[in-house]
Amino acid sequence: MENIFHALVLNLHQPAGNLEYLLDNQEWEAKEILWALDRMPRSLWPYEDVGRVHVSLSGILLETLSRHSFQDRVYGTMKCGDYLWHLQNTSLFEILGTGYYHPVLPLIPEVDWDEHLQRWLGIGRHLFNQPHFSGFWPPEMGFCMEIIPHLKKLGYLYVLVDGNHIEPLDTMEWQEIRYRPHFAEYEGDKIIVIPRDRELSDAQESGMDFGWFEHELHERTKWCDFPPLVTTCTDGDNGGWFRNTNPKGNFWDVFYKAFIDQVRHQQTIARPIFISDYLKKYGAKGRVKVNTGAWNTGWHDGSDFIQWKGSQQQKDAIERIENTSYALHDLLHQVGHNYDPNLQYKLEEARWHLLRAETSCNLYWGEAWVDRIHADLDLTWLNINEAKLLIK
Numbered sequence: 001m002e003n004i005f006h007a008l009v010l011n012l013h014q015p016a017g018n019l020e021y022l023l024d025n026q027e028w029e030a031k032e033i034l035w036a037l038d039r040m041p042r043s044l045w046p047y048e049d050v051g052r053v054h055v056s057l058s059g060i061l062l063e064t065l066s067r068h069s070f071q072d073r074v075y076g077t078m079k080c081g082d083y084l085w086h087l088q089n090t091s092l093f094e095i096l097g098t099g100y101y102h103p104v105l106p107l108i109p110e111v112d113w114d115e116h117l118q119r120w121l122g123i124g125r126h127l128f129n130q131p132h133f134s135g136f137w138p139p140e141m142g143f144c145m146e147i148i149p150h151l152k153k154l155g156y157l158y159v160l161v162d163g164n165h166i167e168p169l170d171t172m173e174w175q176e177i178r179y180r181p182h183f184a185e186y187e188g189d190k191i192i193v194i195p196r197d198r199e200l201s202d203a204q205e206s207g208m209d210f211g212w213f214e215h216e217l218h219e220r221t222k223w224c225d226f227p228p229l230v231t232t233c234t235d236g237d238n239g240g241w242f243r244n245t246n247p248k249g250n251f252w253d254v255f256y257k258a259f260i261d262q263v264r265h266q267q268t269i270a271r272p273i274f275i276s277d278y279l280k281k282y283g284a285k286g287r288v289k290v291n292t293g294a295w296n297t298g299w300h301d302g303s304d305f306i307q308w309k310g311s312q313q314q315k316d317a318i319e320r321i322e323n324t325s326y327a328l329h330d331l332l333h334q335v336g337h338n339y340d341p342n343l344q345y346k347l348e349e350a351r352w353h354l355l356r357a358e359t360s361c362n363l364y365w366g367e368a369w370v371d372r373i374h375a376d377l378d379l380t381w382l383n384i385n386e387a388k389l390l391i392k
Contacts, residue, residue: 009054041083160196162302163178165293175223177195182195331387
């Protein structure tokens with residue numbers, strides 16, 4: 001085998017108001033998160049020749065980091081403007097598109113998908129000064145085949161999916177399923193899917209050294225008769241492994257610098273790579289179906305979204321999201337081309353409160369944050385009802 005290619009993917013997301021709340025109530029945790037974000041480009045500056053990282057930042061996190069009042073508040077802890085500027089370094093970072101408020105897309109109405117995707121593109125294009133993003137990160141890796149046409153319409157080349165949900169439609173060995181990009185098609189629209197290695201991603205999340213990782217790469221890919229692409233995906237701002245301020249106990253100093261030092265000195269056949277560069281050189285092969293599901297979180301394997309809809313309160317909140325969404329879209333249809341500014345203001349207020357209610361975190365913590373869904377939906381209905389008065 002000539003090389004084993006590795007795609008490192010990090011998801012960065014903080015829900016609306018969370019960093020501000022932590023600054024007021026748990027300042028050290030807020031600083032740990034900000035330092036975890038800031039540590040990434042700083043760790044990679046000396047390694048432009050070999051470092052390669054895919055980064056997904058939710059729209060609401062980008063909104064927070066680009067807000068002048070927030071930048072002023074955290075100045076001295078993190079220079080947010082500089083951070084966003086450093087992420088424009090295309091030698092080190094491949095930015096992935098995602099959903100603005102970080103929704104589990106299969107759990108919210110399909111009529112809301114495009115709004116999340118397009119709003120993210122709006123802020124992503126503005127902050128990163130690029131018109132096109134090759135890859136898409138489904139929040140929580142929540143994916144279903146119906147998403148494909150929506151991604152293709154917006155120009156995405158590939159999407160990350162959890163490898164455990166891939167079902168081959170052509171004959172494939174297990175190593176092909178896991179370590180080669182594939183094609184998935186829905187109603188005539190085709191996209192490339194990139195499988196995530198679940199076990200190696202778990203290790204990346206909890207802590208590993210390069211010697212162990214390199215051994216695993218060799219063992220897992222030794223039967224590949226093609227250039228393997230091993231993809232690991234985790235959060236990049238949660239957990240002690242990424243937040244630890246001690247260089248002897250964090251991901252970048254313990255693992256990644258050791259990895260890319262070995263690469264630079266040609267002491268390993270592992271090679272960091274951007275997924276888009278791999279696809280340009282090696283392409284994708286084979287047809288697959290991706291079964292509906294998400295990534296694994298703790299005791300939850302992602303196959304049935306139990307983490308987000310396991311309790312009756314969670315189910316009731318999801319049902320209310322659906323009913324509210326349908327009511328809003330029905331009203332938008334009725335309004336048609338009525339451009340009354342007061343009416344449009346009420347509709348926009350209703351729309352963004354609905355989208356924010358769909359944030360995955362509101363459901364992830366069991367029933368602890370479900371009230372946030374209802375608070376936003378209450379405001380959605382307030383604006384819907386006031387808008388109705390304006391069109392009578």
